[in-house]
Amino acid sequence: MKSISTKLASLLLALSPAAYAVQDLPGGPAVLQLNLHPAVTRIAVEQGWLHWFMLIACTVIFILVFSVMFYSIWKHRKSVGHPAANFHESVTVEVIWTIIPFLIVIGMALPATKVLVASKDTSNADLTIKATGYQWKWGYDYLKGEGEGVSFLSTLDPTHREMSNEGAKDVPDDYLLKVDNPLVVPVNKKIRIITTANDVIHSWGVPSFGVKQDAIPGFVRDTWFRSEKTGDFYGQCYELCGKEHAYMPIHVKVLAAAEYTAWVADQQKKMAAKADDPKKVWTLADLEARGEKVYAGTCAACHQPNGKGAGPILPLDGSPVVNDADKNKQIQVVLNGRTSATGQMPAWKGTLSDTDIAAVITFTKNHWSNHTGQLVQPAEVLAQRK
Amino acid sequence: MSAVLPGHAADHAHDDHHNHAPTGWRRWVYATNHKDIGTLYLLFAFTMLMIGGVLALMIRTELFEPGLQFVNPELFNQLTTMHGLIMVFGAIMPAFVGFANWMVPLQIGAPDMAFARMNNFSFWLVIPAAITLVGSFFMPGGAPAAGWTIYAPLTLQMGPSMDAAIFALHILGASSIMGSINIIVTILNMRAPGMTLMKMPMFCWTWLITAYLLIAVMPVLAGAITMTLTDRHFGTTFFNPAGGGDPVMFQHIFWFFGHPEVYIMILPAFGIISQVVPAFARKRLFGYASMVYATSSIAILSFIVWAHHMFTTGMPVTGQLFFMYATMLIAVPTAVKIFNWIATMWQGSMTFETPMLWAVGFIFVFTMGGLTGLILAMAPIDLLLQDTYYVVAHFHYVLVAGSLFAMFAGFYYWSPKWTGVMYNERNGKIHFWSSLISFNLTFFPMHFLGLAGMPRRYADYPAQFADFNMVVSIGAFWFGLSQVYFLFAVLLPVMRGKGEKAPQRPWNDPDGAGAEGLEWEVPSPAPFHTFETPPKLNAAATKIVGAAAAH
Numbered sequence: 001m002k003s004i005s006t007k008l009a010s011l012l013l014a015l016s017p018a019a020y021a022v023q024d025l026p027g028g029p030a031v032l033q034l035n036l037h038p039a040v041t042r043i044a045v046e047q048g049w050l051h052w053f054m055l056i057a058c059t060v061i062f063i064l065v066f067s068v069m070f071y072s073i074w075k076h077r078k079s080v081g082h083p084a085a086n087f088h089e090s091v092t093v094e095v096i097w098t099i100i101p102f103l104i105v106i107g108m109a110l111p112a113t114k115v116l117v118a119s120k121d122t123s124n125a126d127l128t129i130k131a132t133g134y135q136w137k138w139g140y141d142y143l144k145g146e147g148e149g150v151s152f153l154s155t156l157d158p159t160h161r162e163m164s165n166e167g168a169k170d171v172p173d174d175y176l177l178k179v180d181n182p183l184v185v186p187v188n189k190k191i192r193i194i195t196t197a198n199d200v201i202h203s204w205g206v207p208s209f210g211v212k213q214d215a216i217p218g219f220v221r222d223t224w225f226r227s228e229k230t231g232d233f234y235g236q237c238y239e240l241c242g243k244e245h246a247y248m249p250i251h252v253k254v255l256a257a258a259e260y261t262a263w264v265a266d267q268q269k270k271m272a273a274k275a276d277d278p279k280k281v282w283t284l285a286d287l288e289a290r291g292e293k294v295y296a297g298t299c300a301a302c303h304q305p306n307g308k309g310a311g312p313i314l315p316l317d318g319s320p321v322v323n324d325a326d327k328n329k330q331i332q333v334v335l336n337g338r339t340s341a342t343g344q345m346p347a348w349k350g351t352l353s354d355t356d357i358a359a360v361i362t363f364t365k366n367h368w369s370n371h372t373g374q375l376v377q378p379a380e381v382l383a384q385r386k
Numbered sequence: 387m388s389a390v391l392p393g394h395a396a397d398h399a400h401d402d403h404h405n406h407a408p409t410g411w412r413r414w415v416y417a418t419n420h421k422d423i424g425t426l427y428l429l430f431a432f433t434m435l436m437i438g439g440v441l442a443l444m445i446r447t448e449l450f451e452p453g454l455q456f457v458n459p460e461l462f463n464q465l466t467t468m469h470g471l472i473m474v475f476g477a478i479m480p481a482f483v484g485f486a487n488w489m490v491p492l493q494i495g496a497p498d499m500a501f502a503r504m505n506n507f508s509f510w511l512v513i514p515a516a517i518t519l520v521g522s523f524f525m526p527g528g529a530p531a532a533g534w535t536i537y538a539p540l541t542l543q544m545g546p547s548m549d550a551a552i553f554a555l556h557i558l559g560a561s562s563i564m565g566s567i568n569i570i571v572t573i574l575n576m577r578a579p580g581m582t583l584m585k586m587p588m589f590c591w592t593w594l595i596t597a598y599l600l601i602a603v604m605p606v607l608a609g610a611i612t613m614t615l616t617d618r619h620f621g622t623t624f625f626n627p628a629g630g631g632d633p634v635m636f637q638h639i640f641w642f643f644g645h646p647e648v649y650i651m652i653l654p655a656f657g658i659i660s661q662v663v664p665a666f667a668r669k670r671l672f673g674y675a676s677m678v679y680a681t682s683s684i685a686i687l688s689f690i691v692w693a694h695h696m697f698t699t700g701m702p703v704t705g706q707l708f709f710m711y712a713t714m715l716i717a718v719p720t721a722v723k724i725f726n727w728i729a730t731m732w733q734g735s736m737t738f739e740t741p742m743l744w745a746v747g748f749i750f751v752f753t754m755g756g757l758t759g760l761i762l763a764m765a766p767i768d769l770l771l772q773d774t775y776y777v778v779a780h781f782h783y784v785l786v787a788g789s790l791f792a793m794f795a796g797f798y799y800w801s802p803k804w805t806g807v808m809y810n811e812r813n814g815k816i817h818f819w820s821s822l823i824s825f826n827l828t829f830f831p832m833h834f835l836g837l838a839g840m841p842r843r844y845a846d847y848p849a850q851f852a853d854f855n856m857v858v859s860i861g862a863f864w865f866g867l868s869q870v871y872f873l874f875a876v877l878l879p880v881m882r883g884k885g886e887k888a889p890q891r892p893w894n895d896p897d898g899a900g901a902e903g904l905e906w907e908v909p910s911p912a913p914f915h916t917f918e919t920p921p922k923l924n925a926a927a928t929k930i931v932g933a934a935a936a937h
Contacts, residue, residue, distance in 0.1 A: 022849040029850035033838035036770060047766050051837075054764060058757040066750060069728045073746070078668070078735045084899060085733035088670040093729070094722070098676075101721040105714040108764070113707060115766040120703040164846045168453025175452065175849050195700075200540040201633055203698060203773060207839040212769045214699045216634060217539060218627020221700030238698070238773040238841050240533045242540060243459045246844040311460035312527050312545065344543050 025173045027208055028234035037207040040229045040254075044210030046115045054108065061104070119210070122224045125192030127185065133195070133202025133215035133237070135346060136244035136301050140183050143194070147264040150271065153351065154179045156247045158300050164247070177234045180297060182251035185227065186260035192224045199346055200242060206235035206252055214239055227254045243311065244301055276355040278378040284362065287375060291363025294356045298348070299364075307368045314345075317368040327376050330361050331384045349385060354378040415510070418502035419914060420487045423509050425804070427484030428797075430512060432877070434476030435790075437520060439866050441469040446862040452849045462845035463531035464523065470534025471551065474651070475558050476516050478789050482654040483508075483565045485796055486593045488804065490569060492905040492912065493587045495578025495921045495930075500571040501564075508564035515557040522547035522554075533843060535644070538625030538636040541614050548618065552611045559604040566597035573597075578904070580923035584678070587903050588671060591678050592657030595685045599646045599653075602689075607643040610636060634699050641692035649688045651785060653681060655792030656723060659745050662795050663727050665893050665901035666742035667734030673726045680719035680726075687716050697768045706765045713763035720756055724749060735899070740814030744795035747822050748787065755783025758833070773843075776836025782829045794818070794872075799901075802888035805880045806911030813875040820868040827861030902928040 024030035029037075039045040076082045127145030131138055134153075142150040157178040163171055172178070185191050195204050195215035205212030209225035212235075227233070235250035255263060296305070299316075303309050307317035316322050321330050334357050337347035348357060358378045365372045408416055417423050445465050448456050457465065487505065491498055499505045522529040527545025530536065541548055573594045577586070613624040614636070623629025625636040664671045671677065693701060693709040701709075727749055736742070758780040762768050771777060794817075802808050831854040840851045847855065879885055888910040894900035904923075907930045908916045921930040 022852075025848070025850060029838050029840070029848050031850045032834075032853055033850065034834050035837050037839060043766075044770075047770055050764060051761070051767050051770075054761045054767065058760060062753065062757060065724065065728065065753070069731065069746075069749070072728065072731045072734070073736065073738075076667075076732065076734050076736055078737045082733075082735050084668040084735035086669070087733070088672050088730075089674070089676075094673050094676045094726075097725045098718060098722055101718045105717055105760075108760070109711055109714055112710060112764040112766055116706060116710070117703055119766055119769065120706070164452075164454050166453065167455050168451070168846065168849065171452065171849050173849075176846060177848055200543065201537060205698075205769075207770060210766075210770060212698045212772055216627075216699065218631070219634065223700075235839070236841050236844075240463070240537070240540065240843045242543065243463065243531075245463070246459065246841075246846050310458060 022171065022173050022175070025177065025234065027232045028174065028177055039208065039210065040227050040231075040233065041209045041211075041225045042228070043115070043119045043225070044208060046118070047210045050111055050115055053111065057104070057108065119223075122192050122222045124190065125224060126189040128192045128194060129183070129185070130194045130196065130220075131183075131204045131215060133197035133199075133204065133241065133248075134351070135199050135242050136237075136248040137298075138183075138202075138204070138248060138250060139198075139351065140181075145189075146186070146261065147267070150264065150267045152181045152267075153297065154181045154183060154251070155297050155301065156249055158296050158305060161247055161301065162305065174234070176247065177236070177249045177251060179249055179251045182232070182253040184253045184255060184260065184263050186257050187227055187230045187254050188257075190224055190226045192222055194220050194222045196220045199344070201239045202237050202241045202248070203239035204235070204250060205238045206233050206250055208233045209252075212238055227252075230254045230256055243313070247301060274353070276353060276378065278354040278382045280355075281377055281379075282355075282358070282375075284366070284375045287359045287362040288366060290355070291359035291361070292367075294352065294360040295363055298352065298356075299360060307364070307370075316364050317370065319370075322364050322370055323372055325372075325374075327361070327365075327374055327380065328384055330365070331357070331376065331381055334361060335381070335384060354381040354385070357381045416506070417509070418498075418506050420491050420499045420502070420505065421804075421912060421914065423499075423505050424484045424487030424489075426509050427480050427487060427512075430509075430516070431477050431481035431484060432873075434472055434480070434516060435869070436873075438469050438472035438477055439869060441465050441472065443862060443866050445469065446859040448845060449847070449855050450859040451856065452847055452852050454846055457845070459845040460531060461528065463533075463843065464529040466843050467531050467533050467536075468519070468523070468529050471519060471530075471555075472516075473785075474534060474647070475555065476512075476519065478651045478785065478793075479558075479562060480512055481793050482593075482596070482651070482789075483562075485589075485654065485658070485793070485800075486565075486569050489800065489905060490572055490590055490593060491576070492803075492908065492916060493590050493903055494573060494576065494581050495904050495917045495923065496572060496576035497915065497917050499568050500576055501568050504564050505568055508561040508568070511557050511561040511564075515554040515561070518550050518554040518557075522550045525550060535637075535640060536611070536614065537640070538614060538617065538631075538633045539627065542618055542626060544618075549615065552615050555611055556608055559608050562600050563604050566600040569593055569597040570601075578917065578920045578923055578927075580925075581904075581927045584675065585927040587657075588660035588674070588677055589654070589657035592653040592660070592681055595681050596650050596653045599650050599685055599688065603643040603646045603650075606639060607647075610639040610643065613639075634696070637696050637699060638693065641695045642689075644695065645692040646685070646688045648781075648784075649684055651789050653685065655748070655789045656681065658792045658796040658799070659727060659748055661901075661903070662741045662745040662799050663730050663749075665799070666739065666745070667731045667736050668895070668899040669730055669734040670902075671726070672729035672732075673722075676722060677726055680722045683719040684716060687712065687719070691716060694763055694765075694768070697765045698772045710763060710765045714760065717756070717760050717763075724753055724756075739798070739893075740809070740811060740818055741795045741799035741893075743815065743818045744791050744798060747818065748791040748795060751787035751791065751822070751825070752784060755780055755787060758783065770839075771836055773841055774836035775832040775840050775842055778842050779829050779832035779836060782832075786829070787825060791821075794821075799893070800905070801880055802892040803905055803908075803910050803912050805883065806888050807880050807883055807885035808888050808892060809876050809880050809885060813871075817868060817872045817876060820871065821865060824861050824864035824868055828858055828865050829861075831857050831861075902926075904928070904930070 128143045130141040137155040197215040197217040202215040211223045213223035233252045237248045302313045309315040335349040338345045355378045358376045361376045365374045525547040530548045530551045532540040616622040623631035625631045691713045694713045922932045
């Protein structure tokens with residue numbers, strides 16, 4: 001016995017011979033998914049219930065109302081000789097059919113109120129994480145609770161961005177959802193997410209958790225979830241934030257308590273190792289190697305892996321600023337950003353370390369057709385931060 | 387004189403020999419006749435519908451498969467933005483103004499609109515605005531790409547075309563306000579003796595209420611976009627957080643305009659349906675007075691629901707509850723209207739010519755959009771569906787199956803009066819069924835995509851969404867081609883005067899049952915000038931009594 005959805009699915013597959021050979025992504029979208037994601041938080045369970053309740057109520061109303069209309073269309077037509085009646089008002093009937101919808105919407109509003117109030121209660125969180133929207137990536141700072149002090153950026157895997165440009169043939173199941181550093185949280189703990197943004201409005205949402213909260217520059221907002229299952233859960237940016245809006249996914253990895261503790265210890269070790277001494281003098285090769293990584297994770301989303309830019313995004317390959325003998329020009333642009341008539345380069349002084357900035361500038365000055373041979377030391381970046 | 391195109395057939399010179407109406411291009415550029423201006427508005431709106439439709443099909447071409455095949459994400463955002471702006475401000479709003487221009491004076495027994503020259507001005511303002519809007523594609527950096535809702539602070543990153551769009555919106559707003567003043571003054575002052583407000587046809591009522599909404603909210607939009615403009619160029623920071631501005635304030639102001647705007651686009655549609663259903667049910671509109679009250683309630687409620695577009699911005703829980711309750715309340719007067727139409731059909735003697743098919747199609751499909759609106763109004767569900775394809779499905783169900791279907795109903799209903807010829811009934815029916823099926827094929831699967839979490843305004847998407855997107859794209863092309871079919875199989879023939887000659891009362895049986903109203907008291911095509919002397923009306927204000935002269 002086939003279920004209705006598999007029947008529908010096979011019908012659709014027959015319609016679309018080029019159907020994509022991807023499988024369902026647990027925690028993310030499924031192929032031919034017809035309803036909400038399987039819920040892993042209590043709020044999402046209640047939202048799912050509310051949606052079924054509304055869907056059934058609306059379907060019943062729809063069927064009742066339109067069976068009356070189609071009965072009338074069938075029976076009260078001229079071709080079957082039905083004469084037109086003459087009535088055209090009835091206060092009683094009109095009062096009744098004003099009151100009934102009114103009562104129905106009250107019946108709908110009551111459960112909705114209950115779920116809404118529960119979903120807005122962000123107090124007593126076990127772990128507070130700030131999610132910052134950047135064009136076009138997410139930054140996570142663990143503010144309070146286990147893991148406090150951990151901080152990283154989360155960017156779409158650059159190979160997925162390239163696959164997109166190339167027409168997305170033979171894509172993996174997590175196409176456009178794979179990030180370099182997923183947000184990691186413990187299971188069964190109340191996680192409060194504080195959202196804000198660096199440039200324009202973004203929106204942080206994960207369907208399986210039933211959360212979505214706009215990230216607004218200059219303002220902080222919050223939401224929360226308590227995942228009852230471990231695993232990987234995926235979301236995307238839900239508010240139009242410019243060119244690469246479709247390429248800043250959210251990946252949340254929910255771990256058991258012990259694994260989470262181990263992850264935190266690991267992160268803190270990495271953070272300590274990353275805290276470079278800005279006085280250190282680097283060689284060109286080391287800086288370039290480090291710069292290439294920074295470029296892929298931070299710059300390539302806009303300036304493209306080939307350094308050619310796109311649309312209003314200026315190219316770095318052959319750029320006069322990058323090739324200028326005065327290194328400080330490029331250091332200033334990277335530190336403080338720049339606004340031109342057609343676009344905006346964000347400021348990176350708050351996000352990247354002196355060493356990262358020195359490395360990525362050195363990389364761009366000596367890559368593609370740029371051969372300046374210049375080397376920017378972290379101390380020079382530090383000198384330009386004032 | 388044909389009312390639609392000059393120079394063909396039937397030189398009824400006697401109709402207008404005494405007023406020296408200009409001919410050739412002067413007739414249109416200097417037009418002060420409400421019928422000519424109505425025709426101009428309708429042709430303009432149809433042109434914009436086609437342009438907006440081409441943009442939509444470019445979007446659907448890109449989304450046919452995952453990956454970027456045809457446009458880059460930059461251009462994709464421009465396409466979605468311009469599709470929205472052109473359809474809302476270029477197609478739907480001017481089309482309804484065109485219907486008002488043609489039908490309001492005819493329905494209330496007035497010789498013309500109150501301010502004939504302002505009428506001309508308000509039409510000719512929309513042309514430069516439309517050229518500015520469409521031309522922005524060719525400006526440096528391309529067209530605006532911040533969505534039709536032009537949310538700050540993304541608008542602050544846009545190129546010079548954003549200024550062009552703001553300028554165009556200002557002009558369109560001025561034009562809409564002039565048009566509204568004209569409609570209000572015409573309806574309130576120029577009704578024929580005996581045409582009391584509560585005897586007025588529903589189409590006039592819905593437009594009267596719409597015109598008040600327009601006057602109330604177009605200045606609000608003008609304020610929001612002016613602040614955007616000064617933020618962009620004059621160093622103010624109304625919405626720029628870098629200087630202490632509030633991006634959410636933009637959304638509040640925009641949607642204080644935007645939600646009544648939704649009803650501006652649907653109330654005249656309700657009016658058209660309220661004319662068409664009684665005519666083909668051969669029965670008077672059920673609950674006329676409650677229809678007027680329901681329309682007014684919808685208009686008033688539309689001012690206190692705007693923040694339901696902003697449930698994810700993080701309002702306090704009391705704010706969310708208020709906007710949730712207020713929004714759900716709108717379901718009540720809307721339900722009353724649906725019930726009234728069905729009660730009008732009940733025990734009627736219905737026939738199903740093309741206008742009635744569109745009207746029944748409207749009621750059926752628009753109600754689906756209304757019910758998904760109720761689901762979206764529930765804030766906890768909206769948290770999941772906000773900015774997904776579910777929302778796209780919902781508003782296309784109310785704006786395409788709502789406004790556009792009603793306009794087609796109105797076109798098929800009144801075109802015999804406008805052109806003097808009957809459209810081809812078989813082609814009209816093909817147009818209807820083809821549009822109805824392809825519309826649902828396009829927009830119904832979007833509900834599934836939205837429930838599965840596919841965000842809107844995405845140039846590329848996870849491959850699990852591929853199958854439904856393919857179905858949607860196929861439906862979209864079919865729907866687009868159905869409208870091209872309408873152009874060649876229905877619209878152009880009647881404009882050229884090809885077809886059976888239309889009788890004065892095409893929708894009445896020999897015994898008189900059928901369409902009612904003063905527009906059917908004048909010959910087909912409607913003479914250039916009608917009701918030059920106020921007609922004497924019967925008690926119901928639906929017929930002229932005494933002298934048969936309509937002009």
